[in-house]
Amino acid sequence: MTAIALPRKRVLADYVPAVAGVPATAGVLARDLALVAAGAGFIGLLAQWSVPLPGTPVPLTLGTFAVLLTGASLGGIRALLSLATYLVAGGLGVNWFAGHGEGFGGATFGYVVGYLLAATLVGALAQRGGDRTVARTAMTMVVGNILIYAAGVPWLMEATGMDFGTALAKGVVPFLIGDGLKVLAAAGLFPAVWALVKRIEKR
Template sequence: MTVIAIPRNRVLADAIPGGLVRDAVLVLGGAAFVGLLAQLSIPLSFTPVPLSLGTFAVLLTGAALGPVRGALSIGIYLLAGMAGMPWFAGQTSGWGFPSFGYIIGFVLAGALVGWLASRGGDRTPLRTVRTMVLGNLVIYAVGVPYLMGATGMDLATGIEKGVVPFLVGDAIKIVIAAGLLPGAWKIVERVESR
């Protein structure tokens, strides 16, 4: 059995042949992927922040595309949504709503997760968990202060309404990512060893 050593500064998108056209398709595809998964959302009566798969899509996109393509992809998602594309959670758009800070955090999280993935942060389940937890923390670090400013909540209420209800769901998403990303790398290794 031949084993290929995959360079650590590589992400899954780099396994796809092509250059600029590939990158453009991946960036636009990543934005569409986030927009699509964000539609799988549930409004919660006790918080203005919906439960959605948008966060999961952002973290996967960042890990698969890397820091630059990941940030560009999520940046396009953000800008298109601000311009009126109804692909934020619940088919919303714009920027004048309390959960918009989480979407801003998506861009930073996509870049961070992409950077960590390019350094091997998505090669094993444990590393993937660490990478995804850090990405989630960035989203919360931007989203909660924005939520507090938009609603007048204090810090304790901001955490109660903007973090606590999502911890179990985020843990499930992280566990799924911890299986998907290292599994995808195993497939890449098999294909490239042929």
């Protein structure tokens, strides 16, 4: 039985020029490594916008928004490497988790693991056109958010002893409105950027 390969579309990072003055392959590799590092730094920067909420160890942060933007912009493999860099470096002591946090473990580390899963899937979906229209982008971002919660909630339960209902109440419900706004923002942003890219390409 022959597998059907879906066509891969370019993501926004593919429009960043390769590093000049070196062989083509090396130039592309250098560009991709720079993008991976920039993605990790971008997430670490936005994660510092962190607001503690009463009654829950999970803060309100822009880190999740940064993760979804990075995943869609970089594509699957680069997003995976970027989030792996963010996770490992933060686990080893770089204090760029939410609220200048760092280290493996803790009640909210499962959300960081979810970041990696979400960015990779969002990037893969973007490579299939999942960020080209408002509806597709919204669906892509919703799926990414679900993955973050799918990893974060069980970890929160294990780390704190919460039951499932309590973990949902403290680790999901307070963030649904904010996540909805982030999804809407991304759904407006990416199609607009792609429309601009198409206009530039036609010149």
